Amino acid sequence: YDGGGVFLDYANNIILDSCRLTGNSIVNGGGLYTYNTTNLTVSNCLIDSNHAQNIGGGVIIGSDSAATFTNVTISNNTAGGLNGGIGGFVFYGSSLSINNSILWGNSGSLCCGNVGSTNFAFSPGASTGYNVSYSDVGGWSGGTNNIDADPKFVSTSDYHLQATSPANGMGAYPTAGTSGSLKSTHSLLANTLESLQSLALTLQKLQKLVR
Numbered sequence: 001y002d003g004g005g006v007f008l009d010y011a012n013n014i015i016l017d018s019c020r021l022t023g024n025s026i027v028n029g030g031g032l033y034t035y036n037t038t039n040l041t042v043s044n045c046l047i048d049s050n051h052a053q054n055i056g057g058g059v060i061i062g063s064d065s066a067a068t069f070t071n072v073t074i075s076n077n078t079a080g081g082l083n084g085g086i087g088g089f090v091f092y093g094s095s096l097s098i099n100n101s102i103l104w105g106n107s108g109s110l111c112c113g114n115v116g117s118t119n120f121a122f123s124p125g126a127s128t129g130y131n132v133s134y135s136d137v138g139g140w141s142g143g144t145n146n147i148d149a150d151p152k153f154v155s156t157s158d159y160h161l162q163a164t165s166p167a168n169g170m171g172a173y174p175t176a177g178t179s180g181s182l183k184s185t186h187s188l189l190a191n192t193l194e195s196l197q198s199l200a201l202t203l204q205k206l207q208k209l210v211r
Contacts, residue, residue, distance in 0.1 A: 002026065002060075003033030004050055011037045018044045025051040029060035030077055040067040046159055046172040047072065052079040057108055065094045072101040073159050073171040074119070079108035096122070096130040102151050102159075102171035104138045116140050136167040 004024025008014060014037065021031040030050030034040060040061075047058050057077030061067050103119040114121045117139030122130055132143035136151050151167035154160045161167060163177035 002028045002035075004029065004052070005031045005047075006033070008032075008034045008037040008040065008065075010035070011040070013039045014041070016040075016042045016045055020046045020048070022046070022049050025053075027053045029056040029062075030058060030079070031074075032059040033062060034060070034065040034067060035062045037065040037067070040065065041070075042067065042072055043070040044172055045072045047074045048076050048159065050077045052077075055079055055108075057106055058103075061094050061096050063094065067095075068097040068099070069101050070099045071170070071172060071174055072098075073173070074101070074103045075105045075153070075159060076156065077106045098130075098132045098135055098143075100133075100170050100174065101135045102167055104136060104151050106138070116142075134170065136170050 004026035005021035006016070007029070011034075016032075024030050030052040031047040032042075033056065050057055057079035058074045098120075106119050108118045110116065110118070110121055115124050116122060117137070119138040120132065120140050132140075132146060134145050135143070136147050136149060137143070138148060140146070141148055147166060149166045151171065152162040152165040154162060159171065160173045160178065161171065161176040165176040168174070168176040
């Protein structure tokens with residue numbers, strides 16, 4: 001129902017680093033949903049192409065949650081209801097910090113008193129504080145030293161930055177004009193499985209030698 005990629009409920013001191021949350025579909029919080037979660041740190045991550053039937057195509061930071069996002073790209077997420085993208089509704093005393101990140105190309109709509117854009121939105125009556133700085137946020141001019149400009153991704157599916165990108169230093173791939181890769185949760189599981197299979201074969205060989 002909530003959190004298509006990751007759902008955190010009464011969690012503490014969680015770190016998501018060098019990850020990719022992609023291709024998930026759920027009711028709320030297509031990529032990530034938090035509830036009563038403190039000290040969540042998300043860095044060097046790509047959150048893309050997720051869908052929420054209701055709110056928060058990319059991320060919802062929900063009730064009594066505190067989170068920090070650094071060098072994160074949130075793009076091409078969709079929502080059928082209120083908001084796509086970060087889904088940054090800072091509900092019920094939540095706090096949120098976003099730094100050196102790119103929130104661009106997400107789709108949805110605002111309603112019900114939320115402030116921001118389809119890429120970043122929050123409920124001012126329910127927040128205790130948020131800080132967005134040195135980031136590229138589509139359709140939003142708040143925060144500190146932020147820009148609202150096309151980050152010039154290499155393509156709609158490749159989120160590296162072109163050499164002429166105005167968002168150099170931001171997002172999951174912060175250096176414009178270079179290439180690299182982030183491992184998705186699926187590829188991390190595949191690598192783990194491959195390592196376990198290799199270990200099993202090694203143990204079988206050792207057992208034969210002992211016999």
